[in-house]
Amino acid sequence: MHLAYTPQQQAFRAEVRAWLAANVPPAPLLTLECEEGYHQHVGWERQLASGNWGMVTWPEAYGGRGLDLIEWLIFEEEYWGAGAPLRVNQNGIFLLGPTIMEYGTPEQKERFLTPMAAGEKIWAQAWSEPGAGSDMAAIKTTAFRDGDHYVINGQKTWSSRASFADWGFGLFRTEEGSQRHKGLSFILFDLDTPGVTRRPIRQLHGHPGFAELFFDDVRVPVENRLAGEGEGWNVAMATAGFERGLMLRSPGRFQAAARRLVELFRQHEHAAAPSAREAVARAWMDAQAYAYNTYAVAAKIMAGGKIGAEASLNKIFWSELDRTMHRTAMQLLGAAAELRHLADGSINEWLEGYMFSLSGPIYAGSNEIQRNITAERLLGLPRVGAG
Amino acid sequence: MDMLIAPERLELAEAVRDYLAGTHGPEVLRRLDAGPNRDPAIWQGLVDMGLPGLLVPETHGGLGMGLLDAALIARECGRVCLAEPLVESAFVATPWLIAQGQTANLAAVVAGEYRPVAAHAINGWVADGEGESVASIDPLRRLAAPVEAQSDDPLLLDLGALMSAAQLVGLAEAMLDQAVEYAKIRTQFGQPVGAFQAIKHKLADVSVALEFARPVLWRAAQALDDGAESAALHVSHAKLVATDAAYLSAESAIQVHGAMGYTYEVDLHFWMKRAWALGGAWGSRAFHLARIDAAVIGAAHPIGPENTFA
Numbered sequence: 001m002h003l004a005y006t007p008q009q010q011a012f013r014a015e016v017r018a019w020l021a022a023n024v025p026p027a028p029l030l031t032l033e034c035e036e037g038y039h040q041h042v043g044w045e046r047q048l049a050s051g052n053w054g055m056v057t058w059p060e061a062y063g064g065r066g067l068d069l070i071e072w073l074i075f076e077e078e079y080w081g082a083g084a085p086l087r088v089n090q091n092g093i094f095l096l097g098p099t100i101m102e103y104g105t106p107e108q109k110e111r112f113l114t115p116m117a118a119g120e121k122i123w124a125q126a127w128s129e130p131g132a133g134s135d136m137a138a139i140k141t142t143a144f145r146d147g148d149h150y151v152i153n154g155q156k157t158w159s160s161r162a163s164f165a166d167w168g169f170g171l172f173r174t175e176e177g178s179q180r181h182k183g184l185s186f187i188l189f190d191l192d193t194p195g196v197t198r199r200p201i202r203q204l205h206g207h208p209g210f211a212e213l214f215f216d217d218v219r220v221p222v223e224n225r226l227a228g229e230g231e232g233w234n235v236a237m238a239t240a241g242f243e244r245g246l247m248l249r250s251p252g253r254f255q256a257a258a259r260r261l262v263e264l265f266r267q268h269e270h271a272a273a274p275s276a277r278e279a280v281a282r283a284w285m286d287a288q289a290y291a292y293n294t295y296a297v298a299a300k301i302m303a304g305g306k307i308g309a310e311a312s313l314n315k316i317f318w319s320e321l322d323r324t325m326h327r328t329a330m331q332l333l334g335a336a337a338e339l340r341h342l343a344d345g346s347i348n349e350w351l352e353g354y355m356f357s358l359s360g361p362i363y364a365g366s367n368e369i370q371r372n373i374t375a376e377r378l379l380g381l382p383r384v385g386a387g
Numbered sequence: 388m389d390m391l392i393a394p395e396r397l398e399l400a401e402a403v404r405d406y407l408a409g410t411h412g413p414e415v416l417r418r419l420d421a422g423p424n425r426d427p428a429i430w431q432g433l434v435d436m437g438l439p440g441l442l443v444p445e446t447h448g449g450l451g452m453g454l455l456d457a458a459l460i461a462r463e464c465g466r467v468c469l470a471e472p473l474v475e476s477a478f479v480a481t482p483w484l485i486a487q488g489q490t491a492n493l494a495a496v497v498a499g500e501y502r503p504v505a506a507h508a509i510n511g512w513v514a515d516g517e518g519e520s521v522a523s524i525d526p527l528r529r530l531a532a533p534v535e536a537q538s539d540d541p542l543l544l545d546l547g548a549l550m551s552a553a554q555l556v557g558l559a560e561a562m563l564d565q566a567v568e569y570a571k572i573r574t575q576f577g578q579p580v581g582a583f584q585a586i587k588h589k590l591a592d593v594s595v596a597l598e599f600a601r602p603v604l605w606r607a608a609q610a611l612d613d614g615a616e617s618a619a620l621h622v623s624h625a626k627l628v629a630t631d632a633a634y635l636s637a638e639s640a641i642q643v644h645g646a647m648g649y650t651y652e653v654d655l656h657f658w659m660k661r662a663w664a665l666g667g668a669w670g671s672r673a674f675h676l677a678r679i680d681a682a683v684i685g686a687a688h689p690i691g692p693e694n695t696f697a
C-alpha cells in the first residue's frame with residue numbers, strides 16, 4: 001500500500017488534463033440516445049481517437065497507448081472531472097474489445113479492434129430476447145450453418161445503441177435442439193446486413209436508446225464467430241464479467257456526480273431536509289469507497305489476480321449509489337425536479353440522470369441476480385429452491 | 388499508487404487469525420463470561436506473538452510496524468471478539484504515548500507487563516481502567532470511570548476511532564459467517580433456510596457493505612500512519628461505514644437465526660454487543676458525520692475524481 005502517485009503518473013495526469021481542457025466540447029452534446037446526439041458523440045469518439053485517447057490501456061498496435069490500469073483510472077478521473085461526454089463507444093471498448101483480446105483470432109483482432117478504438121464502428125450488444133432477460137440461457141434466436149455462413153432467424157431486444165450503431169454482437173443458438181447454456185455461439189454481425197430490421201424503442205426519456213432487432217434469414221460469415229462453435233456461453237460470461245467488474249463504470253463518473261451533488265446542496269441548503277445533508281455526505285463517501293475498491297482491484301489484476309464473483313458486489317454498489325445520488329438531487333430540486341430545462345436554459349441533467357440511474361439496477365444482470373450470485377458463489381449458500 | 392496490501396504484509400495478521408481461531412473460540416467467550424472476564428494465559432499468548440509491542444519502535448524492543456498492520460490485526464481481534472484489551476492498549480494508547488514522546492515504559496509494554504489505558508473525554512469511560520466499574524451490555528467489556536485526566540487530543544481520538552472501525556469490520560465479518568453457517572444447517576419447509584431468496588439477499592447486502600467498508604478502513608489506516616493532513620476525514624469515513632456494516636451484519640444475523648438468535652445461548656450476542664459498544668465509542672455517528680460534513684460540504688477538503696487520494 002502506497003498512497004502517492006509516481007512522478008510519471010502525475011505527468012500523465014497533467015497531459016490528460018491539458019488535452020481534455022483543449023478538446024472537451026464547451027457546451028454539452030445532445031443526449032447520445034437521440035439520432036443527432038448519437039452522431040455528435042461518434043464525432044467526439046473520433047476526436048478522442050485522433051489523440052490516441054480512445055482506450056489508453058490497449059496496445060499501440062490497435063490505437064491505444066499500452067498503459068496500465070492505474071493510468072487508465074487516472075485518465076478516467078480526469079475525463080469525468082472535465083465533464084467530457086458519455087462514451088457512445090462503451091460496448092466496444094469496454095466489453096467486446098477485451099473479449100476479442102481474450103478469445104479472438106489474430107485476424108479478428110486486426111479486423112475489429114483498430115476500427116473500434118478509432119471510433120469508426122460503434123457496437124450494440126444483443127443478448128436479450130423477449131423471453132430471455134435475466135434468464136439468458138433461454139435464448140431462442142438461431143444461427144444455423146449453411147456452408148461458410150450462419151443464417152440467423154429470430155429476435156433480440158433492448159439492444160442499447162442498436163437504433164443507430166454499425167455492428168452488433170450477441171449469443172445465438174447454433175446447435176439445433178440444444179438446451180440452455182449449450183449449443184450457443186458468440187457472433188458478430190453488421191447491423192446493415194440484409195434481413196436485419198431495427199425497431200427503435202423509446203425509453204423513459206422519450207429517446208430511442210435501445211432497439212428491437214428482427215433477423216430474417218440473415219447471412220453472416222462463419223469467420224464472424226468469436227471462439228469455438230457452442231462455446232458462446234463462456235465467452236459471454238467473460239464479457240459480462242468486464243461489464244460488472246472493473247471497466248464499465250469507472251469511479252470517476254460517480255465522484256464527479258457526488259461533487260455536483262455537493263454543489264447542488266450548497267445552492268439549496270436553506271430548503272434542504274436534514275436527511276439530505278447526510279445523503280450528500282454519504283454520496284461522497286460511497287463514491288470514494290468505490291474508487292478505493294477499484295484501485296485495489298486494479299492493483300490486484302496488475303499483480304496477476306482475477307476478479308471473480310466479486311464483480312457482482314461492484315455492480316450492486318455502483319448502480320445503487322448512482323440511483324441514490326440522483327434521487328437525493330431530485331429531492332433537493334423540489335418543484336424544479338420535473339422540469340426538463342432549468343432556469344438558465346440548460347438541460348435538467350439530474351432528471352435525465354435519475355431516469356438513467358433507474359436502469360442501472362436492471363441492466364448488466366439485475367441486482368436481484370447479482371445478489372443471488374453473491375449469496376451462492378461468494379457466501380456458499382445453497383442453490384436449491386428459489387433462484 | 389498502490390492500494391493493494393502486499394501479501395507479505397498480510398502474513399502476520401494471518402498468523403494472528405490462525406492462532407486466535409485455534410485458541411479463542413466461542414467456548415472461551417462463554418468461559419470468560421462465566422468467570423472473571425480476563426485470562427492471563429490468553430494475554431500471555433498475545434505477548435508471545437509480540438503484539439503489545441507491534442507499534443513500538445524496534446529501538447525500544449518492539450516490532451516497529453505501522454497502523455495498517457495494527458488495523459489488520461485489530462480486525463482479527465474483532466473476528467474472535469477478543470476480550471483482552473490488546474487493541475485499546477497496544478494500538479490506541481501506546482502509539483499515542485509514543486507520539487507524545489513518552490517512551491519510558493515501552494520495555495514493560497513490549498513485555499506485556501504494563502498496559503497503558505487511554506482516557507479520552509469523548510468517551511466518558513476508560514476501557515480496562517482502574518476506576519470504579521461501569522456496566523456495559525457487552526459482558527466481556529470492562530469499563531471504568533476515568534481516574535486519570537481525560538485527554539481531548541484529536542490524535543488519540545483518531546487512533547481510537549480507527550481501531551474501533553477495524554474491530555467493527557472483523558465483528559461484522561464474523562457475524563456474517565455465523566449467519567451463513569446457520570442458514571445452511573437450519574431447515575424449514577424441507578430446505579435449508581439459506582436457500583430462501585429473502586435470506587440470501589439479506590446476507591448479500593452485508594457482503595456488499597463489507598466489501599466497500601474494507602478499502603475505506605485500509606485507506607484511513609495508511610493516511611493516519613502517513614500523518615496525512617486529511618487523515619481525520621478518512622478515519623471518520625472508516626468509522627461510519629464500519630459501524631453501519633456492523634449494525635447491518637448484526638441485525639441480519641439475528642434475523643437469520645430466528646429465535647435462536649435472541650437467546651443468550653447462541654454466541655452471536657457477544658459479537659453483536661461488542662458492535663454496539665464500539666459503534667458508539669470514540670466518537671458517535673453524529674461526531675464523525677459532522678467531520679465529514681465540514682470537509683465535504685464545508686469545502687475544507689478538495690473533492691471530485693481528481694482528488695481520490697487527497
Ligand SMILES: Cc1cc2nc3c(=O)[nH]c(=O)nc-3n(C[C@H](O)[C@H](O)[C@H](O)COP(=O)(O)OP(=O)(O)OC[C@H]3O[C@@H](n4cnc5c(N)ncnc54)[C@H](O)[C@@H]3O)c2cc1C
Nearest residue numbers: 125126127128133134158159160359362363364366368387
Ligand atoms: C437501459 C437498458 C439497457 C439495456 N441494454 C441492453 C443491451 O444493450 N443488450 C441486451 O441484450 N440487453 C440490454 N438490456 C436488457 C437487460 O439485460 C435486461 O433488462 C435484464 O437482463 C433483465 O431482464 P428483463 O428486463 O427481462 O427482466 P426479467 O428477467 O423479466 O426480470 C423482472 C424482475 O424479476 C427479477 N428476477 C428475474 N429473475 C430472478 C431471479 N432468478 N431471482 C430474483 N429475481 C429475479 C428481476 O431482477 C427483475 O426485477 C438493457 C436494459 C436496460 C434497462
